[in-house]
Each structure stands twice: as C-alpha cells, then as structure tokens.
Amino acid sequence: MLNQQLIQLISSLTKSEKRYLKVNASVVKTNKMLLRMFDVIEKNKFLSESELIKQLKIPSKSNLAVMESRLQALILRHLRGFHSNSSQEIELHHLLIEIEILYTKRLFKNCTKQILKAKKIAISCDNHLALLGILKWESYIEKEQGKYLLQSQNKLKEILNDETQLLTDYAKLIEYKYHTFNLLLLSKNKVVAQLHKEIEFYDKLVKNGFFEIKTNHTFEDKLYLLNFKGMYFMSKGDLPSCLSIYHKLMLEIESSNKKNILQSNEYFLALNNLLLLEVLNKNYDEYNKTLKKIFSRFSSLIGYKPLLFNVTTCYELGIYCEIGEEKKALAMIPEIENNLKLYDTETNEINKLLFYLNIAIAYLFNEKYSKSIYWLNIFLNDYNIKKNDVGSNIYYYGHLINMIAHFEAKNYDSINYLYNQSVNNLKKIRSLSKFDEAILKFIKKMASQKIALKKEQINSFKELRSMLEEVIKDPKETISLHFFDFFAWIDSHIENENMAFLIRKKKLG
Template identity: 95%
Template structure:
C-alpha cells in the first residue's frame, strides 16, 4: 500500500501550495523522479503499491519506501518556505534559527539585531516560550560582549527577572489550556458520569474566580479562558451565558492584531459555535 501519510499530505495541499512546491522543487534536477511520483499520486490517490512501482519503474518496495520518505520531506521543506510569513509563530521560529546560526559564527552584532527583531514580535503576540528562547540568546550575547562588569551583571539580573516572570505566566497559561482541553475531551466523548464529577470540581474553581479574565491576561490566556467558560456553561445547559461568552470570544479574536487570525482554526471554531448557539437560543 502507498504511504497513507504521504497521500494525506498531498491531498491537503491547496492549489497555491502545489504550484509553489512544483516550481521551486523543479529547480533542482535531482528532484525529477520525486516530482513525477508527486504527479502520479496526485492524479490517482487510490493507486496500489504495485501500480505505482510499475508506473515509476522502481525496482523494489524498499526503494519505493525511501522515495516516499524523500518526497514527504521535500514537500514539508517547501511548505516551510510557502508559509514562512503566514503567522508570527512561524516567523519567530525562523528568526530563532537565524539567531543560533549567527551566534555560532560569532557574529554577535548581527545576532543582537535579530534578537531585538524577534523580541519585538514575540512581545506583540505574547509568545512566552519563544520569549524564553530569545532571552536565553540575549544572556549569551551579554556573556560574550559585556564590557563593563556592573552593567553586564545588572543586565543579566534583568534577564533573570524577565525569565522568572515568563515562567510564572506560562505556568498559568498551561493550567488554562489543560482545563479547556480536559473539558473539551469529556464533552466530545460524552463521558456523562465523569463530566458531572469534573463540573462539580469546576464549579468550585469558577466560584473562586480562577477563570475570571483580568487586565494582565494575554490574548492566548483569554482564548483558553473564554473557550473553557463557553464549554462550562454549555455542559450546565446555560445556553444564554454560553452565547454571551462566544460573543466575547469573537470580539476578542476580531480585535486581535495577530497575523492571519481571521483565517485561523480558532476563529472558524468560535464562529461555528456562535452560529450554532444563535440557532439554539
């Protein structure tokens, strides 16, 4: 059987992604056979392994498996290029790679410039993990370039304080994420007895104000909190409160300056839930 994951990957590609892949992959002559395999699978996704071997004139199944792996890796490589600026998160990951390369080459001024660029983007989209990674490189640069002892020590303490605060904030975020995903899984799997037990636990947390949105919450914090509260009220049959929460969630998403947020899964899921609740109410 032809690699199912490869077939799924090819099927998921948009017209623009396919065009980008073919144009850029064809520049390298050694990709000719892989591009031929891509075309054959794209035209007939139900093709059997023996038919694919015959069409591509591949001598053995082991050779086919190697080619399938190479094609999948090639597609993903070009998808990285296609989506390089589609979100701040992807852009930040690329910047971190550049920062590491520049640091390894001991080009510290160039490295510091990329750190400042990445830090600005990471702060704007409240990405705790990327910020921690950036601060790591910032401390490395200070270690290498610090000319004045007291000034460098103060800078390192400032970085330490920032890292400590980020870890505290991130701990809260992953708690919100856990409770949101936990309630979602219970609801999806219709585990009624366990759901009732969890709701009793969540009643206490809600009454204690654990899920209240505060001014210092990040955009991602608010997404988890509002999604949790929406599912919480839905589980309790309080459709009116649930509808109100999803109105707030939509407003939060539409007010965000996060790149391509209106094309995200978060937006379409929230919109779908809102429309469903409008009908139910």
C-alpha cells in the same frame, strides 16, 4: 499500499503550493524523478504500489519506500519556504534558527538585531516559550560581550527577572489550558458522572474568581478562559450565559491584530460553537448567518475541508435533528456517506458516532425504520468504539433510540432480547436513571402485549407521559432530554402526528 500520509499531504496542497514546489524543486536535477512521482500520485491517488513501480520503472518495493520518504521530505521543505511569512509563529521559528546560526558563527551584532526583531513578534503574539528562548540568547550574548561588570550583572538580573515572570505567566496559561481541554474532553465524551464531579470542583474555582479575565491577561489567556467559561455554562445548562461568552470570544478574535487569525483553527472552532449555541438559544436567523460565514471563510481552504465535514457538517446534521428539520437532514445523508469514506482516517470516533446516530434519527423522523435500524446497527457494532470502550452518553442513548426504532418498525419479537441486551450494556456505562428505565420497561411491556386498539395505546402513552413529567421534577433526571426528545415520541402516538413535526412546532413555533 501507497503511503497514505504522503497521499493526504499531496491532496492538501493548494494550486499555489504545487506551483511553488514544482518551480523551486525542478532547479535541482536530482528532484526530477521525485517530481514525476508527485505528478503520477496527484493524477491517481488510488494507484497501487505495483502500478506506481511499473509507471516509474522503480527497481524494487524497497526503493519505492525510500522515494516516498524523500518526496514527503521534499514537499515539507518547500512548504516551509512557501509559508515562511504566513504566520507570526512560523516567522518567529525561522528567526530563532537564524539567531542560533549567527550566535554559532559569533556574529553577535547581527544576532542582537535578529533578537530584537524576534522579541517584538514574540511579545505581539504572546509566545511565552519563544520569549524564554530569546532571553536565553540575550544572556549568552551578554556573557560573551559584557564589557562592564556592573552593567552586565544588572542586565543578567533583568533577564532573570523577565524569565521568572514569564515562567509564572506560562504556568497560569498551561493551567487554563488544562482546565479548558479537560472540560472539553468530558463534555465531548458525555461522561456524566465524572462531569458532575468536575463541575462541583470548578464551581469553587469560578466562585473564587480563578477564571475571571483581567487586563494583564494575554490574548491566548483570554481565548482559553472564554472557551472554558463557555463550556462551563454549557455543562451547567445555562445556555444564554454560554451564548454571551461565545459572543465575547468572537469579538476578542475578530478585533485581534494577530496575523491570519481569521483563517485560524481558533476562529473556526469559535464560529462552530457559536453556531451550536445560536440554535440551542433558538436564534435561528443568526444561526443561518453564522453557517454561511463558516463556509464563506473556510470552504476555499483545502486544509479545512476534512474539518468542515468533521465539525460543521456534524453540527449541521445534529441541529436539523434537534429542531425537527427532517427533510433537510435527509438531504444531507448521501454526501455524508461519501465523506465518511473520503475522510475516514481524519474523522474521530466520537464524530463518527454522532454521524451514525443522527443519520439514524433522521430516518426515524422520516419513518424509514429499516434504514434507521441499519445505521443504529453500524453505530452499536462499530469495532473501534467497542475496542476503545467509549463509555459515553452518545453510546448510551443509542441503545434507547434503537429500542424506539424497533418498536416503531413493529419488530415486537426482537424487543425482549434487545431490552436485556440494552440494560446489560447501559449498566456497563452507568446506572440506569428512573427516566430511562421507565422508557425501556414501557417499550418491553407494549411489545409483549401487542395492544391493537388505538384508544388503549393512546391511554398507555398518556400514562407514561404523566409518570415521566413527575420523574423530571428531579433535575438529574432531565439529562435524557438533552439527547433525544422522548416527549415528542410519546406525543406522536397520543396526537397521531409525525415526531419531527411536533419537535419543529415546539422549537420553531
């Protein structure tokens, strides 16, 4: 099997990058065979090792491995040249290399000139680590060139004070980063018990003003703080405040003079979070504008194609399921199936779970129960998920939806077994809530009784609804409704209406 990292790297190259590589690499004769290899792989990315060896007339498999490694190094070397001025961070990295070379050659005047240039860029893009590196070279030059003792001592003290302040600022930044990433991971994995515990801890920090944005905060500080506050309000269920935070984040990014910020990962993720919040706040007109904005900004950037699938398409499918747009969700499935294969290694386990579950829900809404059960089986039996023991609410609620799908498909003989299996698996993740236990017991009871009369079925569902309305008076019991509209399922039996229609009516009016 060919080196998959090499194939992914070649696939990610734009036309301009390929042209730059071929023009510049062809100058060196020894690169001729590597460029031939590049062309062959580019034309057929599914080529086997033996076919490639035959086409290039390579003596052995070990020679192929060496050539793959050399081709990857060649591509990366020329990408460094192509992107040397594409971002301030890359430009800064190159300047730091030049500073070290000039210092080693003892060309201190030239070195000082590059230091001033690098310092200006590092300050403008709030790069604390680069600034610490620059101050290190400034102190080295002062040590080498200091002509006047007092002046040099003052300069070194000034550098020491700057380094101390930078370390203090950087310590705050990494703390903001930790809290933001911590809350993101907990929210993404839907680990409820731990999330509640962390939120109680964060309530105190928020109350003490730890996450308040101040005038002396850098652009990067503000990004972390706004992202944290957005996720914090989301976890608290305060959707209007969360949306307000993401509007502030968008304003912060779009008004920044940072180079290529509007093609950055930060902007991409901020737009996608805004997209989700607009739906949750029922701002559907704004949602459509944001969706178009994401694709118009990023669909032409090759590197973002897997991310557009992983994040935006995943959100879009979930949103259609959330608002009951079952036909739109169904229309997305063929392309999603293709992309799940195409971007298999680039799609994380949580997103795969979300795709599987939402595809199953889309089929459930369209009353295609066998297809829904097929995708729920993939969801529940994914080896990688079981291997990594993802104790998340996504996995938890998959079991409940699986019970509903089998009930709707009238697989009554399987329900008792599925009930026992579900309860055992769910208890491994967390304790059963009263709400979830009531749903499971109801399905088991209805399946065992096999009530034929419609009137009796309707009365049973009405009784379930009344009981659940009492249960959710406890705020802790409402968590289930964030994952699936169980009341729409109940009402579909009471009113003899399609589940998706009832959700759409409720969400869109």
